[in-house]
Amino acid sequence: MYSKDIEDILHKKHISIGEKVLLERAEESFEGVLMPRPDAGDNNILVVKLSNGYNLGLDFRSISSIKRVGTSAETFSFPKIKMRARTGLKTVKLLYTGGTIGSRVDYATGGVYMLTKPEELLYDVPEMADIANIDVEHLMSVASEDMTYTEWQVMARKSAEAFNSGASGVIISHGTDTLHFSSAALSFMLQDLPGPVVLVGAQRSSDRGSSDAFMNLICSAHIAAHSDIAEVGTCMHASSSDDYCAFIRGTKVRKLHTSARDAFKPVNGAPIAKVNTEGNIRHLSPYTKAGKSRKVSLREGYEPRVAMLYMYPNSDSSLIDHYLDKGYKGLIIASTGLGHIPISASHPEYNWLQGVKDAVASGMVVGMTSQCLFGRVSGTVYRYGRMITDAGAIYCEDMMPEVAYVKLGWLLGNYGRKDAEKMLAANLLGEITPRTEAEWHDEV
Amino acid sequence: MYSKDIEDILHKKHISIGEKVLLERAEESFEGVLMPRPDAGDNNILVVKLSNGYNLGLDFRSISSIKRVGTSAETFSFPKIKMRARTGLKTVKLLYTGGTIGSRVDYATGGVYMLTKPEELLYDVPEMADIANIDVEHLMSVASEDMTYTEWQVMARKSAEAFNSGASGVIISHGTDTLHFSSAALSFMLQDLPGPVVLVGAQRSSDRGSSDAFMNLICSAHIAAHSDIAEVGTCMHASSSDDYCAFIRGTKVRKLHTSARDAFKPVNGAPIAKVNTEGNIRHLSPYTKAGKSRKVSLREGYEPRVAMLYMYPNSDSSLIDHYLDKGYKGLIIASTGLGHIPISASHPEYNWLQGVKDAVASGMVVGMTSQCLFGRVSGTVYRYGRMITDAGAIYCEDMMPEVAYVKLGWLLGNYGRKDAEKMLAANLLGEITPRTEAEWHDEV
Structure with a gap:
């Protein structure tokens, strides 16, 4: 709604919302379609849609003249x-x-x-x-x-x-x-x-x-x-x-x-x-x-105590403990490549494998996804993948980290842990693309 | 190195690594280029490169006959x-x-x-x-x-x-x-x-x-x-x-x-x-x-107490406190869209703004990037962006979260905090693309 001053002027001049108007002030003039004024904001600002598609807001108090230059039939009609x-x-x-x-x-x-x-x-x-x-x-x-x-x-x-x-x-x-x-x-x-x-x-x-x-x-x-x-x-x-x-x-x-x-x-x-x-x-x-x-x-159940963790060089694996302490039920790791995390004994402070083992042992469901976003993860190609699989983490096929995260919260909000584990890497409604034969072959 | 048994046979038959050989066993035969045996692994496995490009490993003990079918001139020559x-x-x-x-x-x-x-x-x-x-x-x-x-x-x-x-x-x-x-x-x-x-x-x-x-x-x-x-x-x-x-x-x-x-x-x-x-x-x-x-x-200095945090719905803003407690010096937030984090008062448990304020107040350098990966962040288009900017976070232009993360660790490992803050969103060597005029215009 425009201010009472504006409404009065528009009424007096028989101008309706949606009609083409010419506005003049100082040495400028503007022609466009008079737009309705959204309820929020200063109601002394007149809004016109210019022919280039942009809306323009003009302070009514700066306008010296307003006149109708087109009828409503020519222009828009509103709600x-x-x-x-x-x-x-x-x-x-x-x-x-x-x-x-x-x-x-x-x-x-x-x-x-x-x-x-x-x-x-x-x-x-x-x-x-x-x-x-x-x-x-x-x-x-x-x-x-x-x-x-x-x-x-x-x-x-x-x-x-x-x-x-x-x-x-x-x-x-x-x-x-x-x-x-x-x-x-x-x-x-x-x-x-x-x-x-x-x-x-x-x-x-x-x-x-x-x-x-x-x-x-x-x-x-x-x-x-x-x-x-x-x-x-x-x-x-x-x-x-x-x-x-x-x-x-x-x-x-x-x-x-x-x-x-x-x-x-x-x-x-x-x-x-x-x-x-x-x-x-x-x-x-x-x-x-x-x-x-x-x-x-x-099925609107949802368990909010699920986290998504990004792994990167020098990243702090103690975040897994942080979530364990807070009673989280699920964890999706956005790992690198085909689904890897640091495991090297030479940098124990950055070793994520122990955290994954602890999490699984404590009853957390842990899913592996890739921050590459495109492509599928696999727990069988490399030795590290096998170690992560052995630790009890679930490889989430070609689901993006975000989708696996949302899915795990939903699963844990509607099903028990065992079922959630089973369903996480199973295709329920198109969120996982079945593997092609070429892909199977490709994995040596 | 192959096993002594294999080396003896190859020597006796005048076969060298890199020559084309025919191997026979039971009802199969294989023709390919004899490859050197990498030092790791069972040294009784003969490796031949087949014409399709694949390497094949055959247990020497299962082979009934090996003969040279091509000279080294025809095939590869090695190290x-x-x-x-x-x-x-x-x-x-x-x-x-x-x-x-x-x-x-x-x-x-x-x-x-x-x-x-x-x-x-x-x-x-x-x-x-x-x-x-x-x-x-x-x-x-x-x-x-x-x-x-x-x-x-x-x-x-x-x-x-x-x-x-x-x-x-x-x-x-x-x-x-x-x-x-x-x-x-x-x-x-x-x-x-x-x-x-x-x-x-x-x-x-x-x-x-x-x-x-x-x-x-x-x-x-x-x-x-x-x-x-x-x-x-x-x-x-x-x-x-x-x-x-x-x-x-x-x-x-x-x-x-x-x-x-x-x-x-x-x-x-x-x-x-x-x-x-x-x-x-x-x-x-x-x-x-x-x-x-x-x-x-x-300039090899590097400060490892820098973290990259992904923001997502229901994500736990207390991770910022976790890093503060651990004495971290820098934080890159992989936020959503143009550089947003949850700010709503209706979900205080997921509100990240207070964490950002606390981090900056404690002397952390906080950088904003986008998990969209493609495109540029901006702290000026939306009200939330302005609030985050006012809290002292630095918008990292079109750097990916990963690059901003590596850069911030490097900056804090080589420069003081003030300089690091200044250099984070400045283009040092092509990591930030200068804005085009169209982009400036685009931001209303």
Whole structure:
């Protein structure tokens, strides 16, 4: 909402949100579409979307003149349309959780802030209303770096509820920093899905000309409403050009760039599908098909006393003792290469093997993964691998450290230790790629 | 050395190492080149290299007949040639440190073992003798996962000595697991180089048909002997086909696959050069040129009380206290996205900001990097970044966590805290890519 002064002027001049306006001040003038003012921030800042796609915030008190230069028919129309359910369209639940995709630059302060009303997410993407009836729910406003397993549980519960209430698919808008952790967690927590759960984020907030929010949201809506995929995955830019998005399995995706729009890449697998804003979906790899009559199986248990430890030269193996002392139940080691840790007797202070033995002896489940990220670990190629296997650690095949970490917490939250041990290196839902014959052969 | 029984038979039949032989037993026969027997392992196992490139070990006691089917002129010739210095060739020092490139499958046991005589490294690569006079020195036999800063210091010292003794270049053969940590460490420890220091490893031991050892060694010799590059870098397969290797700056390279031959990739930069086995070197990006008269500046100081901490959902911020209690001097946080850590007041047990404040207040240098690996961190785009910057943490631009970690240990081992703080986010030798204008603009 704009300030009363602004509202009064707009009313007097018969200018509505979404119309093209010309603003003048001193020796400058600006033409653009008058945007609604998000609730947060200084309500004396007028926001206009310029023709280059950028939003511009101007202090109303500096403006000498404002006039309408285009009618609303020529320009955008706003929330009313999207909020009105249309017959014949499928229903998609959009769970709003925060993050850059739900953020706007505050042109008064230069800072980025989160929307307080999630419907605002759709202001800029009227196309979504033509794809499905988007039912927006404000779950939380949490930066993804602040997400914990409790937020994963809320998202899982609400996704299950949405399917139980007849939604064809679920979209979860989410910050990008830990989006791939959440997608892995939801993959395990939500099984036997009748339709897709699409996690979507944006690397650049949607009031910036280079934003990826629009395309990511539109493509996500197509997947959620019209694909026959019944898996949890992410849907975001797949290349540096704006041509299509990739839907990637939630356990095979990782954020691999701090700022690029195509930051989310598949690791050890191909995307399930590519999709463009027209709704063309092309399948690229096998997936679980949707089954309308299926009932979601919600397993939201989670054991937070699980750690992920990175091994590196000179790294302190006493961290394992630290976690033992704190009563941790599981440990994923992001080791080097095929799954190695320092074992040499010549540097006992950096020897990790004893720590692994102690951990296993104390009842911890210890999983071995590789910080290489790409490729598979193996406990049989080298002597060290055999020693680590003999110590009781479990080699986690081609799971990324992050996915093995999330999986182990989920396993220990829902099953006993023995079952968790067995299931950690077993493929439950596509998180482990079966070995090919060539790979077996390759291991001498 | 083979057993006396084998040596006697070979002598009687006038068969020499390197000649083509036909071995028969029961209903099988094998034709191949007779290989020298490495000193380790059962000396009753005859080793022949088959035409498919694989080595085969056969128990001599099971062999019914052995005969020569080709003369030595037709086949390989072995160490003597390579060890003989040729006039007109440059001298390259090869420092042998262990790892897969110096390992062989023991066909008696099926295990992989390390060579005990580093000259054996050259048995399979006679081509190297035509490129340079390779002066092999056995520095150590250490699996790279066991390497610590003390091994980095030995490698640095020996590399400096080699240049001071007139070598044109240095090759360091090294296990692949932590090769990129060593290449970063040597980049900082060896400055003002007169020529190249080439770290080379192999993903598959050289007695396997699919080994990358041969090509990696040959390409490394070309770079070490004939390039005008005066930097530390890695030289290994650059693609899945066997067509060329890439020489990548030591601070911009990372192992990104557990088993593929092209596992070493540049991160946030292009390779310095590509090179093939013919010795064709094509430069791809700017580099420091060799200067024969330059004198190496060896700065081998290293502070091992530096840690690298990965942040992830539910991760335990008390690890910072753990390191504070242990008297650590530096900390690199592999945070999420643009450089974020959990700050939310709603989950105080996972809040990392207080730990960062405590660490800085106690005199620790704290650096922020991103586990995305690709891209640059920034402490100014989001509110959280500003809070972390205000807490005194240093944003490490586009350095990978591993490189920032190695750099901080090196800085604190050679400079005071204040200087270390200043130099951490400054580009010393190509480890940080200067920002482009587009990037500045991009940050709103």
